[in-house]
Amino acid sequence: MDIAEFRAELHAWLDAHHDEVAPPFAPPGTLDERIAQMQRVKGILYEAGWMRWGWPERVGGLGGSPLLRTELGAAMAARGLADPGVYSLVEVLAPTLIEFADPDLAADWVPKLLSGEEMWCQGFSEPGTGSDLATLSCRAVPDGGDPETADTWVINGQKVWTSLAQYSQRCVLLTRTGTPESRHRGITAFFVDMDTPGITISPIEMINGEHEFTEVFFDDVAVPADRILGGVHGGWGVAMSILPYERSSCFWQRIAYLYPRVQRLVDAVGDDDRAAEAVGNAFLALHTVRSRSRATQHRLAAGATLGADTSIDKVLMATAEQTLYDAMRKCAPGVIELEDGAAGDIARIEYLYSRAATIYGGTSEVQRNIIARRLLDLGEDR
Amino acid sequence: MDAADRSLLEETVRDAVTAAAVDGDRVDGVLAELGWLEMLEAEPRDAVEIVFTALGLVNGVAGVLDDVLATALGVTSSPEVAVLLPRFGSWAAPGGEGLLSVRAATASVVLVVDGDGIATVPIGALEVTPVRGADPAGGLHRVRVVGSTDAATPLADGAWDAAVAAGRRALGHQVAGATRTMLDLARSHALDRVQFGRSISSFQAVRHKLAEALVAIEGLEATLGAAWDDGTPITSALAKAAAGRTARSVATHCQQVLAGIGFTTDHPFHLYLKRTMVLEGLFGTADAIVLDVGRELIRTRTVPTLIEL
Numbered sequence: 001m002d003i004a005e006f007r008a009e010l011h012a013w014l015d016a017h018h019d020e021v022a023p024p025f026a027p028p029g030t031l032d033e034r035i036a037q038m039q040r041v042k043g044i045l046y047e048a049g050w051m052r053w054g055w056p057e058r059v060g061g062l063g064g065s066p067l068l069r070t071e072l073g074a075a076m077a078a079r080g081l082a083d084p085g086v087y088s089l090v091e092v093l094a095p096t097l098i099e100f101a102d103p104d105l106a107a108d109w110v111p112k113l114l115s116g117e118e119m120w121c122q123g124f125s126e127p128g129t130g131s132d133l134a135t136l137s138c139r140a141v142p143d144g145g146d147p148e149t150a151d152t153w154v155i156n157g158q159k160v161w162t163s164l165a166q167y168s169q170r171c172v173l174l175t176r177t178g179t180p181e182s183r184h185r186g187i188t189a190f191f192v193d194m195d196t197p198g199i200t201i202s203p204i205e206m207i208n209g210e211h212e213f214t215e216v217f218f219d220d221v222a223v224p225a226d227r228i229l230g231g232v233h234g235g236w237g238v239a240m241s242i243l244p245y246e247r248s249s250c251f252w253q254r255i256a257y258l259y260p261r262v263q264r265l266v267d268a269v270g271d272d273d274r275a276a277e278a279v280g281n282a283f284l285a286l287h288t289v290r291s292r293s294r295a296t297q298h299r300l301a302a303g304a305t306l307g308a309d310t311s312i313d314k315v316l317m318a319t320a321e322q323t324l325y326d327a328m329r330k331c332a333p334g335v336i337e338l339e340d341g342a343a344g345d346i347a348r349i350e351y352l353y354s355r356a357a358t359i360y361g362g363t364s365e366v367q368r369n370i371i372a373r374r375l376l377d378l379g380e381d382r
Numbered sequence: 383m384d385a386a387d388r389s390l391l392e393e394t395v396r397d398a399v400t401a402a403a404v405d406g407d408r409v410d411g412v413l414a415e416l417g418w419l420e421m422l423e424a425e426p427r428d429a430v431e432i433v434f435t436a437l438g439l440v441n442g443v444a445g446v447l448d449d450v451l452a453t454a455l456g457v458t459s460s461p462e463v464a465v466l467l468p469r470f471g472s473w474a475a476p477g478g479e480g481l482l483s484v485r486a487a488t489a490s491v492v493l494v495v496d497g498d499g500i501a502t503v504p505i506g507a508l509e510v511t512p513v514r515g516a517d518p519a520g521g522l523h524r525v526r527v528v529g530s531t532d533a534a535t536p537l538a539d540g541a542w543d544a545a546v547a548a549g550r551r552a553l554g555h556q557v558a559g560a561t562r563t564m565l566d567l568a569r570s571h572a573l574d575r576v577q578f579g580r581s582i583s584s585f586q587a588v589r590h591k592l593a594e595a596l597v598a599i600e601g602l603e604a605t606l607g608a609a610w611d612d613g614t615p616i617t618s619a620l621a622k623a624a625a626g627r628t629a630r631s632v633a634t635h636c637q638q639v640l641a642g643i644g645f646t647t648d649h650p651f652h653l654y655l656k657r658t659m660v661l662e663g664l665f666g667t668a669d670a671i672v673l674d675v676g677r678e679l680i681r682t683r684t685v686p687t688l689i690e691l
Binding site: 003007259262266281298369375376380382 | 572604676687688
């Protein structure tokens with residue numbers, strides 16, 4: 001299906017079904033309410049077919065360019081039907097299952113994620129493992145000692161910053177299966193059921209008062225060998241495969257989410273040049289990342305392999321998001337800092353969340369390291 | 383034009399512009415031989431991207447901006463035709479006072495746009511003074527219309543806005559080329575320069591400045607692509623604003639990395655710095671465009687997404 005045609009039909013459908021898909025609560029709502037809303041809307045959109053476009057037919061999709069599903073996520077973000085940060089787990093984890101899981105497993109599980117029946121989380125970071133992911137130490141050992149013949153693997157260790165684990169039925173989990181020094185060569189990915197005995201989840205309160213992140217503890221957690229994604233010691237490839245989606249479709253959706261925030265800003269400000277300058281700067285930064293991201297989506301859809309070049313998108317994205325929320329704070333002094341009503345809550349939650357834009361998904365410093373080494377070919381940094 | 387043709391043309395234009403700039407020949411003549419005007423008519427996007435990027439990359443000077451503007455105003459261009467540019471920092475139709483490009487050297491007539499329309503004025507009827515300023519090699523002239531000119535012909539609605547947009551895109555590509563060269567110069571210096579027993583390119587503080595410069599340039603090029611795809615004046619305005627911001631950011635980072643040598647006229651960096659300082663003022667500085675766009679968003683209380691997948 002043609003992308004412009006899809007967009008027009010999708011928006012017409014969303015207009016016609018506005019009452020059905022709109023959140024049943026007044027914004028901002030609680031995280032519980034927002035997650036329930038997202039899953040409900042995914043169900044409605046799956047039923048109506050929209051949620052299936054852009055996904056392969058072998059996992060319950062209707063085929064077509066991946067741009068179609070990118071467009072759907074953007075429409076949901078722009079209309080306030082689902083938070084792009086929360087929704088992004090669909091964009092990053094479904095492709096992982098499709099690429100690396102046994103085809104039957106993928107055919108069974110991906111429709112559950114798309115239709116809102118399930119949520120999945122991504123267990124990558126650890127207390128000692130942030131930017132340098134290859135040092136992770138959460139351990140998986142084959143039951144009986146032989147990785148070739150074991151039916152079960154036993155996992156021990158801890159993950160942190162695991163988004164939405166408390167709501168998730170499954171987890172794409174990276175574990176250490178090689179020696180502690182094996183770095184990226186000794187990592188294996190598992191698709192773990194979150195109700196397996198031995199898993200404990202402890203939510204972390206973020207600076208905006210929400211509990212999106214968790215710590216997840218694994219204490220002798222037994223996982224069947226057929227839940228290995230990408231083979232034993234193939235986990236690094238699984239982790240790296242997520243990057244193109246995290247930096248393409250997810251960004252397009254976050255950008256779509258930010259335009260209504262600029263609208264909120266221009267609706268609120270007075271007609272003065274100080275406000276105009278702040279609005280103009282935010283709009284320029286957002287237009288710049290939208291322009292860049294648009295080109296990236298088209299490259300991905302044309303079959304290009306995305307790599308270090310998406311570090312540019314990440315830096316532009318973080319800059320745009322923080323420029324916008326800085327403009328909001330500048331133009332409406334006292335709202336974020338003092339106001340206790342819903343408008344204050346929304347502005348505060350979003351503003352504080354935006355402080356992480358230069359941190360999550362690879363810090364801006366790590367992005368600049370990648371740009372320097374891989375795109376500018378400046379050699380080693382030591 | 384397919385990718386291979388385009389790549390060949392890029393190389394040809396860059397080599398020709400470089401050779402002409404080095405020999406002191408007129409770059410205009412070289413571009414004319416390559417069929418610039420025909421290319422501008424047949425494939426305007428490729429033509430403008432390739433020629434203006436090349437000018438930026440090698441710090442070349444040519445009257446090609448006049449061709450872009452004349453064409454956008456619906457006038458058949460030639461080396462005989464110049465277009466009066468708005469005053470420095472402005473994009474309003476210039477009327478009685480403005481700037482001329484290096485085209486002043488060959489032009490016999492100047493297209494003067496004001497609120498009433500467009501007039502074709504013999505160059506002899508204008509007071510034309512060469513500008514030295516920060517960039518004496520840039521070829522700009524200050525112009526005043528003295529005495530009365532023939533009555534202006536009305537312009538089609540939006541024709542001046544379209545010319546401004548076309549000029550902004552062209553200048554945006556020139557800035558993209560110039561900043562690419564600044565980054566190349568700083569990168570080479572960082573790799574070659576050894577201090578404390580190691581190449582300074584191994585210091586993270588230096589690497590991050592160069593990375594920031596690349597982010598800005600890639601962002602600018604993306605806005606230029608969006609401006610061509612979209613075609614409405616606002617995306618070209620935003621691309622020119624991005625060009626101004628990029629020029630300042632890249633110049634600052636690269637100058638810091640180049641340090642002492644970049645502060646001398648022995649090194650070519652200063653030529654690019656000064657050229658982009660002048661280019662920023664043509665058809666609006668970044669600050670002025672950003673303010674204008676912000677005012678418009680607030681006035682209309684509307685925030686368009688401008689470009690779609």
